[in-house]
Amino acid sequence: MRLFGLFMLIFIMWIMIMTVSYFLVFIIGPLHINVFYNTTDRLISSIIKASLAIGLVIVLILLLGLLKTKYLQKALLKN
Amino acid sequence: MIYPLDITIYGIIVSAISFLIVFFITPPFIEYLTKKGRVVLDYHKPGKPKVPRPAGPVLLMGIVISEIILYFLISDVKIISVLLTTIIAFIIGYIDDLKTMPGWFKPAALILAAVPIIVLGTHGNYLNLIFDSAFIPILYILLILSIIPIVGNTINSIDVFNGVATGFIIITMIPLLVGVILFSNTDVFLIGLPLLFGCIAMYQYHKYPSKIFLGDSGTLLLGSMYAALSIVGNSEIIGVIALLPAVMNSFLFLSSVKKIVEHRQVKTRPVTICDDFRLMASKDNSAPATLVRLILARGPLSEQEIITRIFILAAFSSLLAIISIAIQYAFMMGKLSL
Numbered sequence: 001m002r003l004f005g006l007f008m009l010i011f012i013m014w015i016m017i018m019t020v021s022y023f024l025v026f027i028i029g030p031l032h033i034n035v036f037y038n039t040t041d042r043l044i045s046s047i048i049k050a051s052l053a054i055g056l057v058i059v060l061i062l063l064l065g066l067l068k069t070k071y072l073q074k075a076l077l078k079n
Numbered sequence: 080m081i082y083p084l085d086i087t088i089y090g091i092i093v094s095a096i097s098f099l100i101v102f103f104i105t106p107p108f109i110e111y112l113t114k115k116g117r118v119v120l121d122y123h124k125p126g127k128p129k130v131p132r133p134a135g136p137v138l139l140m141g142i143v144i145s146e147i148i149l150y151f152l153i154s155d156v157k158i159i160s161v162l163l164t165t166i167i168a169f170i171i172g173y174i175d176d177l178k179t180m181p182g183w184f185k186p187a188a189l190i191l192a193a194v195p196i197i198v199l200g201t202h203g204n205y206l207n208l209i210f211d212s213a214f215i216p217i218l219y220i221l222l223i224l225s226i227i228p229i230v231g232n233t234i235n236s237i238d239v240f241n242g243v244a245t246g247f248i249i250i251t252m253i254p255l256l257v258g259v260i261l262f263s264n265t266d267v268f269l270i271g272l273p274l275l276f277g278c279i280a281m282y283q284y285h286k287y288p289s290k291i292f293l294g295d296s297g298t299l300l301l302g303s304m305y306a307a308l309s310i311v312g313n314s315e316i317i318g319v320i321a322l323l324p325a326v327m328n329s330f331l332f333l334s335s336v337k338k339i340v341e342h343r344q345v346k347t348r349p350v351t352i353c354d355d356f357r358l359m360a361s362k363d364n365s366a367p368a369t370l371v372r373l374i375l376a377r378g379p380l381s382e383q384e385i386i387t388r389i390f391i392l393a394a395f396s397s398l399l400a401i402i403s404i405a406i407q408y409a410f411m412m413g414k415l416s417l
Contacts (some may be wrong), residue, residue, distance in 0.1 A: 001379050002374070002388070003374070003388060003391060003392065005373075006324075006370075006373060006374065006392060007392075007395055009327065010323050010327065010395060010399070011394055011399070013245065013327065013404075014320060014323065014324055014396075014399045017208060017319070017320060018403070018406075019317065021208040021210055021316065022209075022417075023208045024208050024211065024213060025208050025209075025210040025211040026417060027212065028342060029211070029213060044113055050215070050218055053213075053215075053218070064254055064330060065334055066329075068327075068330065068334060068368070070333055070371075072331075072368055072373075075376040075377075
């Protein structure tokens with residue numbers, strides 16, 4: 001089937017989005033860091049959470065780029 | 080509070096107005112554009128017929144009139160913010176229709192289209208992440224400023240064949256409207272109906288063989304309104320999933336040319352036209368990767384066959400979006416937990 005490869009590519013992209021959502025909600029979301037044991041800790045936690053979330057999205061984009069390269073090599077160059 | 084009967088009546092009114100305006104104004108507008116000589120060549124057909132462009136003004140007319148009527152019925156400020164975003168995106172596209180602007184113009188200018196949503200405060204502070212939502216008031220603003228240009232340009236870049244942009248929006252609006260009614264409110268659902276029915280009416284003229292092309296004004300209007308609806312309707316991730324084939328197309332193109340450029344500025348074309356007017360993937364390694372090039376990787380296809388395949392992919396991603404909605408709804412109702 002001509003579109004099977006593209007269906008798989010879209011499906012993998014969907015799985016990756018769901019995985020990132022899972023990490024953001026269940027791993028990064030509840031994270032709380034206590035350094036000074038005062039209100040500053042909330043700010044530090046927020047900065048760390050935001051940095052981790054942005055980092056995770058960057059990892060997602062890099063993985064998508066890798067996936068794209070692999071798929072292109074398989075689909076285009078072999079033909 | 081709006082009662083279910085009122086929602087049905089308002090929904091029918093705004094849908095009918097948008098559909099009828101676009102359906103009946105487009106034929107005289109096609110004549111007007113042809114008389115004025117505002118036509119472009121359709122390179123994918125024998126004889127390269129001249130097709131009038133742009134259809135954006137008619138689409139805008141249908142949407143604006145029905146949204147104004149809706150505002151008189153439900154008086155929700157979200158209507159104003161979505162409408163202003165749509166109008167700004169249309170103006171940016173129309174400038175590009177009149178005069179070819181550099182590649183950076185559309186993405187950069189579309190940031191302006193996101194401003195009404197932020198200024199009028201019609202966005203939420205929580206990002207729905209399928210399993211739960213995250214409170215990100217500052218990051219969310221940055222997200223809005225990037226979502227509108229990305230989605231606007233994404234729909235713009237997928238509109239390479241007859242009827243693709245309108246057909247694609249019709250298919251992907253279904254999960255978005257389902258998401259909006261479950262995770263936001265009925266007002267946003269009603270705001271989305273003129274876009275869906277305007278597209279259904281326009282598709283009658285835009286489908287293969289096209290009697291009119293949307294132009295940048297039409298595609299940016301569609302993409303930006305879709306993005307605005309997903310933001311004010313708390314369904315951003317659902318929208319992204321439904322648009323995955325188009326997102327993939329933009330991502331493939333950007334990561335292969337490594338900079339923001341107009342498609343017409345790319346020297347090596349991703350597809351070539353055979354003698355029988357079927358299209359074939361370029362064998363040149365330096366040609367940009369696009370969704371169409373991948374569809375054609377296993378051999379040449381006619382324009383109609385490519386369009387059908389793009390719609391099949393849109394239907395597949397919309398199905399994944401509906402599965403995501405079901406998962407999100409189950410988590411929201413406490414029927415699923417991890």
